[in-house]
Amino acid sequence: MPSRFIVEADGGSRGNPGPAGYGAVVRDGDTGQLVAEAAEFIGHATNNVAEYRGLIAGLKAARELDPDASVDVRMDSKLVVExxxxxxKIKHPDMQPLAAEARTVLPRGRVTYTWIPRERNKDADRLANEAMDAGQAGRRWEPKPKAAVVDEPPLETPAPKAGWAAPADLGTPTTFVLLRHGETPLTPEKRFSGSGGTDPELSDKGRWQAERAAEALAARGSIQAVVASPMLRTRQTAETVAARLGLEVRYEDGLREVDFGDWEGLTFGEVQERYPEDxxxxxxxxxxxPTGSSESFTTLTHRAGVARDKILARYAGKTVLVVSHVSPIKTLVRLALGAPPDSxxxxxxxxxxxxxxxYYADGNASLRLLNDTSHLR
Structure with a gap:
């Protein structure tokens, strides 16, 4: 079934016209769960231009999640909604091309528009202001990492967890079967191999491992979709399994490995010798x-969490094979457990x-399997 999303969008200008920015959030239409957000500083513009740009960004974010989705747009701009x-009528020459662009993102019959009061559009308004603040400070807007929430211990008694004392009406959970790619020439030497290196292909042993995984997952018989990191080793692994299952592979950049910077291709011992403080x-x-990298595990946690939420929104209630790398898979596991980063x-x-x-509808998750290699014996 196609997804149903709610897009909340806003834009603002400090001076009208003046420094301007927009913000947009995408929510699951059934649960209200936040699944995507976007914001940008757009330079000198009017409120109305910024509001239209927020609308376009929100629609595009929803389309990226599911191009067949239906969308309910909710904005506090009476002008844009009407x-x-x-x-x-759209009379202003600055509005006409923006409205035309918005209509091309998704078919008109799949988008509805609803006016809401400003107090119900606080998330989009907040993002628009964050974007303007960043732009006026000479920075690009960056989403706040979700890891900050995960890294802190809970302050309140947690709700009963799924699989232990969960209510009976949570519906069918969404299952991620997480498959690490097969070996590359760097794997047995335990060398850092991230997204900033040579992007190695599978070795002969790695291709054999992918075939064994395909056999095991075909025997399982429950996989309904395949999503993978776009790196070569994950593509090769995912395509081997998908061919056996008769499915297509959808690629998600948020599932790629961390960029290890100057450590790419080095062993742990070599890094310890050359970059001990880092x-x-x-x-x-x-x-x-890592030395020379722009990416930390906190950054990875955010993008892996966004990728997870996108997959959950697109394949709710289904079993999805997710083909990725060591760090993203460990991150998804630790987030499911609510474990600290050093886990x-x-x-x-x-x-x-x-x-x-x-993953269950109440937001809880249950780890069902970890590091199973029985299919490789």
């Missing part, structure tokens, strides 16, 4: 980055191993 609903900092904090250093994840996590 114009896009066809009840008011390595110690990286091992001690999720916010630290990643206490997990073993072998090449072509399988994990499984189930």
């Amino acid at each position: 114009q896009m609903s066809g009840r008011w 390595l110690a900092a990286w091992l001690g904090s999720a916010k630290a980055k 990643m250093y206490r997990m073993e994840l072998s090449a072509a191993s399988i994990c499984a996590v189930q």
Whole structure:
């Protein structure tokens, strides 16, 4: 079934016209869960231009999640809602091309428009102001990492977890079967191999492992979709399994491995010898980055969480094979457990191993399997 989304969008200008920005959020139409957000500083513009740009960004974010989705747009701009609903004429030359662009994002019959009061559009308004603040400070707007929430211990008694004392009316969970790619020439040498290196292909053993995984998952018989990191080794692994299952592969950039910067291709010992202070900092904090990299585990946590939410929205109630790498899979596992960042250093994840996590409608998750390599014996 196509997804149903709610898009909340807003835009603002400090001076009208003046420094302007927009914000938009996409929510699951059934649960209200936030699944995507967008914001941007757009320079010198009017409120109305910024509002239209927010609308376009929100529609595009929904289309990226599911191009067949239906969308209910909710905005506190009476002008945009009435114009896009066809009840008011669009006379201003700055508005006409923006309205035309908005209509091309999704077919008109799949988008409805609803006016809401400003107090019910606080998230989009907040993002628009964040974008303007960033732009006026000479920075690009960046989403706030979700890891900050995960890294703190709960302040209240948590709700009963799924699989232990969960209510009976949560519906069918969405299951992620997490498959690490097969070996590459770098794997047995335990060299750092992220998204900033040579993008190696599978070795002969790695291709054999992918075939064994395909056999095991075909025997399982429950996989309904395949989503993978766009890197070569994950593409090769995913395509091997998908061909066996008769499915197509959908690629998600949020599932790629961390960029290890100057550490790419080095062993742990070589990094320790050449960059001892950077390595110690990286091992001690999720916010630290490998030498020469722009990406920390905190950054990874955010993008992996966004990728997870996109997949959950698109394949609610289904079993999805997610083909990725060590760090993103460990991140999804630790988020499911509510574990701290350093728990990643206490997990073993072998090449072509399988994990499984189930996600429930109340937001809880249940780890069902970790580092299963029985299909490789």
